[in-house]
Structure formats: C-alpha cells, structure tokens
Amino acid sequence: MLLLSPRSALVSVYCPQIFLLLSSGSYLALSSVVALGANIICNKIPGLAPRQRAICQSRPDAIIVIGEGAQMGINECQYQFRFGRWNCSALGEKTVFGQELRVGSREAAFTYAITAAGVAHAVTAACSQGNLSNCGCDREKQGYYNQAEGWKWGGCSADVRYGIDFSRRFVDAREIKKNARRLMNLHNNEAGRKVLEDRMQLECKCHGVSGSCTTKTCWTTLPKFREVGHLLKEKYNAAVQVEVVRASRLRQPTFLRIKQLRSYQKPMETDLVYIEKSPNYCEEDAATGSVGTQGRLCNRTSPGADGCDTMCCGRGYNTHQYTKVWQCNCKFHWCCFVKCNTCSERTEVFTCK
Numbered sequence: 576m577l578l579l580s581p582r583s584a585l586v587s588v589y590c591p592q593i594f595l596l597l598s599s600g601s602y603l604a605l606s607s608v609v610a611l612g613a614n615i616i617c618n619k620i621p622g623l624a625p626r627q628r629a630i631c632q633s634r635p636d637a638i639i640v641i642g643e644g645a646q647m648g649i650n651e652c653q654y655q656f657r658f659g660r661w662n663c664s665a666l667g668e669k670t671v672f673g674q675e676l677r678v679g680s681r682e683a684a685f686t687y688a689i690t691a692a693g694v695a696h697a698v699t700a701a702c703s704q705g706n707l708s709n710c711g712c713d714r715e716k717q718g719y720y721n722q723a724e725g726w727k728w729g730g731c732s733a734d735v736r737y738g739i740d741f742s743r744r745f746v747d748a749r750e751i752k753k754n755a756r757r758l759m760n761l762h763n764n765e766a767g768r769k770v771l772e773d774r775m776q777l778e779c780k781c782h783g784v785s786g787s788c789t790t791k792t793c794w795t796t797l798p799k800f801r802e803v804g805h806l807l808k809e810k811y812n813a814a815v816q817v818e819v820v821r822a823s824r825l826r827q828p829t830f831l832r833i834k835q836l837r838s839y840q841k842p843m844e845t846d847l848v849y850i851e852k853s854p855n856y857c858e859e860d861a862a863t864g865s866v867g868t869q870g871r872l873c874n875r876t877s878p879g880a881d882g883c884d885t886m887c888c889g890r891g892y893n894t895h896q897y898t899k900v901w902q903c904n905c906k907f908h909w910c911c912f913v914k915c916n917t918c919s920e921r922t923e924v925f926t927c928k
C-alpha cells in the first residue's frame with residue numbers, strides 16, 4: 576500500500592490488488608498491478624504526495640509492509656464494526672467509493688486511527704523479524720541493566736518508536752490541505768499510534784538452575800492488533816466532538832478544542848475526535864458515503880445494533896428459511912467403518928428490506 580494525495584493517499588501492494596487510500600479517507604482498489612515493481616508503482620501512481628513518493632522510491636521494501644499494515648487496519652475495522660449499520664464497508668473493496676468518509680465523523684476518526692496504528696504495528700513487527708533494512712530490534716535497550724527492578728534487557732525488544740515514526744512520516748504526509756479535516760485526521764492518526772504505544776508489553780524470562788530466577792531478561796513486545804482494535808473501538812464510543820480554532824491573523828486552522836459551551840479545553844492525546852455528526856447510515860447516500868443497510872443480515876431477537884429493528888431502520892426485514900443438513904451421531908464399527916445419521920434443522924435468517 577502506498578499513500579497518495581491529494582486525491583489519494585494509500586496504495587496497498589497486496590495480492591492480488593492494490594488499495595489506494597484516498598485523501599477523503601476512501602480506498603480505491605486496482606486489481607492485478609502486483610506484477611509492477613515498486614519503482615514503477617511509485618512513479619506511476621498519480622497524486623502521491625512528494626514526501627510519500629520519495630519514501631516509496633527509497634524504501635520499496637517498506638511499501639509492501641505499509642500496505643500490509645493498512646490492510647490489517649481495514650480488516651480490524653470490519654471486525655469491530657461487523658454488527659453496526661456502518662460496517663467499514665467501503666474500505667478495502669474493489670469499487671471506488673470516492674465519497675466515503677467525506678464527512679468528518681467519528682467513523683472517519685476510527686478509520687484514520689486504526690490505519691495509522693496498523694502501519695506502525697506492521698513496520699515494527701517487520702523490523703523485529705529482520706524483514707526491513709534500516710531497522711531491527713530496539714538497540715537502545717539491548718544489554719542494559721534495569722537496576723531498580725533487577726533484570727537485564729535481552730532478546731529482541733520491538734522498536735515501536737521506529738514503527739511509529741515511519742507511520743507518522745508516511746501516513747501523515749497525505750494531509751496537505753490546510754483545513755479542519757487535516758487537523759482532525761492528524762489528531763486521530765496520532766491517537767491510534769499512541770494507543771498502540773501505550774499497549775507495548777514487557778515479557779520476561781528467568782534463567783538459573785531448575786527455574787530459579789538468578790538472572791532475568793526482559794524485552795518489549797507488540798500487543799495483538801485485536802487488542803488495539805478493541806481499545807480504539809472504546810475510544811470511538813467515547814469520541815469527542817471538536818471545533819477548530821483559527822489563528823487570528825491568517826485565519827488558518829491552528830488547533831482543536833472540545834466543542835462545548837465555554838470550553839477552552841483541548842482533547843486528550845488518545846481521544847478520537849470528530850468535527851461533524853455521523854449520518855445514520857440507513858440509506859445509500861453517495862454524499863455521505865453511506866452504503867445503506869439494505870440486504871444486511873440482522874438478528875430478530877437481539878436488542879443491540881445488529882437487531883433487525885435497529886439495523887433495518889424500521890423498514891422491516893425479509894425472512895429466509897432453509898434446512899441445514901449435517902452428519903451426526905457417528906459411530907465407529909469394528910472393523911473398520913464409521914456410520915453416521917443425517918441430522919437436519921430448519922433455520923431462518925433475516926435480511927433488511
């Protein structure tokens with residue numbers, strides 16, 4: 576994946592497709608461009624921000640990893656929102672959703688945060704495994720002794736600062752318009768990376784005869800990306816509405832503050848922030864990037880977001896009946912065959928009208 580701008584920002588060299596993350600926050604997938612070398616991709620892709628093009632050309636090995644990281648972010652987004660009206664649908668699909676996430680909503684906030692975190696995670700992991708040139712394990716820790724706690728840094732500590740810095744340089748480079756969305760996007764990118772950084776874990780191992788811990792070595796490891804996804808989903812639920820404050824002389828958006836009467840507070844570093852209310856995602860609407868919920872599976876008895884009432888926005892649902900058939904009560908007979916019964920069950924599924 577490469578990041579493009581101003582029209583587009585991310586291209587994933589991910590078999591068998593390439594994903595472009597457009598600067599509006601949408602993804603454009605081009606099929607079978609995989610055969611092209613990174614150099615050709617870097618040169619041919621329109622709209623790559625100059626800084627991104629330079630990184631693309633000087634670090635073609637990183638481009639693949641960046642693509643994998645963004646893909647991981649998209650997959651996690653779809654997992655976290657699988658029961659929602661908005662299900663991250665436009666991300667990573669083979670169609671162009673030019674309008675997707677044009678609205679500076681909390682959904683847009685989530686996609687920026689998870690993508691930036693995904694890129695940082697993937698780059699850090701690749702460094703630890705020796706898959707990227709110019710990086711490896713965290714050398715600042717290597718060999719040092721932690722006096723206070725009585726253990727030594729050993730093994731391979733994941734160099735998350737390198738991954739985060741790489742994500743910052745590459746993912747943030749597409750924000751070239753000096754508008755409110757830029758501030759919002761940059762804040763959410765940073766929030767995603769900070770959540771990742773805060774979840775770095777310490778793993779230790781004892782050495783000595785029969786488990787005695789005469790010496791202990793420790794190293795930092797990356798959290799599972801699922802954990803980052805859960806945390807960012809919680810941040811999404813508690814997302815903060817902000818407004819831009821413009822510097823008085825040039826009237827340029829300068830910083831964000833919490834939108835509240837008489838509030839002069841800035842959002843916290845790990846808050847997800849949005850500047851516009853979300854559409855309800857009930858109907859298809861190109862202007863907001865909503866694909867609507869028609870045809871979505873829903874659960875007739877669930878009181879939650881996947882319940883048919885909520886999911887279908889009151890339009891009602893269709894019932895589909897089918898019979899599930901499988902082999903059951905299998906017994907082993909001497910010698911040597913297995914005999915099974917056939918079981919069946921009538922099942923219903925519901926889809927939104």
Ligand SMILES: *[C@@H]1O[C@H](CO)[C@@H](O)[C@H](O)[C@H]1NC(C)=O
Pocket residue numbers: 640697700701704706
């Ligand atoms: C590192 O490279 C190996 C071999 O190509 C691959 O199997 C592994 O998934 C890569 N790891 C990361 C984190 O990219």
Ligand SMILES: *[C@@H]1O[C@H](CO)[C@@H](O)[C@H](O)[C@H]1NC(C)=O
Pocket residue numbers: 653657662663664866867868869870871
């Ligand atoms: C999201 O919902 C759309 C329809 O609203 C559906 O076509 C798509 O398959 C869903 N995507 C995922 C990942 O569930």
Ligand SMILES: *[C@@H]1O[C@H](CO)[C@@H](O)[C@H](O)[C@H]1NC(C)=O
Pocket residue numbers: 874875876877878
């Ligand atoms: C539907 O929702 C109910 C209540 O939340 C739950 O017990 C049930 O397992 C769900 N059914 C399916 C098919 O997911």
